[in-house]
Amino acid sequence: MVRSGSPRVLRLHGFPISNYYNRIKMALKLKGLAFEEVRAAPSRDADYLKINPLGVIPTLEIDGRFLAETHPTLEYLDEIYPETTPLMPKDPVDRHRVRQIVNYIDIHIDKPIRLLRDFHNLNEGTSDALKKLVLKEVAQGVESLNRTVKFSPYIAGNEITLADCAAYCTVPWFAELGLRHLGVDPLAGLAGFTEYKAFLDQNPDFAEIHAAAFKSIKRAKKFAGK
Numbered sequence: 001m002v003r004s005g006s007p008r009v010l011r012l013h014g015f016p017i018s019n020y021y022n023r024i025k026m027a028l029k030l031k032g033l034a035f036e037e038v039r040a041a042p043s044r045d046a047d048y049l050k051i052n053p054l055g056v057i058p059t060l061e062i063d064g065r066f067l068a069e070t071h072p073t074l075e076y077l078d079e080i081y082p083e084t085t086p087l088m089p090k091d092p093v094d095r096h097r098v099r100q101i102v103n104y105i106d107i108h109i110d111k112p113i114r115l116l117r118d119f120h121n122l123n124e125g126t127s128d129a130l131k132k133l134v135l136k137e138v139a140q141g142v143e144s145l146n147r148t149v150k151f152s153p154y155i156a157g158n159e160i161t162l163a164d165c166a167a168y169c170t171v172p173w174f175a176e177l178g179l180r181h182l183g184v185d186p187l188a189g190l191a192g193f194t195e196y197k198a199f200l201d202q203n204p205d206f207a208e209i210h211a212a213a214f215k216s217i218k219r220a221k222k223f224a225g226k
């Protein structure tokens with residue numbers, strides 16, 4: 001049962017290298033909710049799998065209850081904090097667009113580019129077959145996004161939504177990762193993204209999240225390659 005009345009205790013488990021961790025952090029900031037950051041790494045330990053069945057980060061703890069999977073977690077936050085800035089629009093058509101954009105980002109951009117990191121061989125680089133596969137998949141994701149996004153001024157329309165958390169925390173990270181392992185930025189074709197990011201960077205909370213992500217990425221051996 002979700003408690004009402006007294007303030008809930010929120011703890012975000014993970015760390016800023018994760019675009020998903022950063023999405024939840026951005027949403028909590030947007031909602032003006034106080035939270036504690038608890039450093040945690042992805043893990044296959046039985047205890048961690050009990051709170052996050054996929055063994056990934058982030059996990060959001062609310063009053064001792066653990067929530068896994070970022071997008072459902074953000075929708076849950078909207079439901080239990082109706083008095084805070086919403087992350088989903090009211091109109092079902094607009095809500096659908098938000099989920100559609102998140103799907104393109106998660107399935108057709110995040111997932112394939114992530115393969116570069118996971119299958120990148122530190123000594124031999126990235127295989128041509130993998131490069132070809134990733135470039136094809138991501139090009140399709142970019143085209144789909146270009147046909148869907150609004151940037152008016154937010155990605156799904158005139159209100160900020162959880163699709164902005166997804167885009168702002170994912171696209172710059174994966175452009176950098178793609179560039180390192182492919183030699184080209186596979187997301188360069190996202191029309192209007194640079195201007196949109198500069199607009200969101202004006203929010204100091206968002207800019208801080210972005211800076212922390214890049215600091216974390218630069219330090220990561222798996223990311224940096226040889």
Ligand SMILES: N[C@@H](CCC(=O)N[C@@H](CS)C(=O)NCC(=O)O)C(=O)O
Pocket residue numbers: 017018019020021042055056057058068069070071
């Ligand atoms: N579907 C998950 C994806 C989370 C995810 O992929 N997290 C990454 C970090 S960004 C992770 O923990 N990967 C495991 C690893 O790198 O070993 C969500 O929505 O939260």
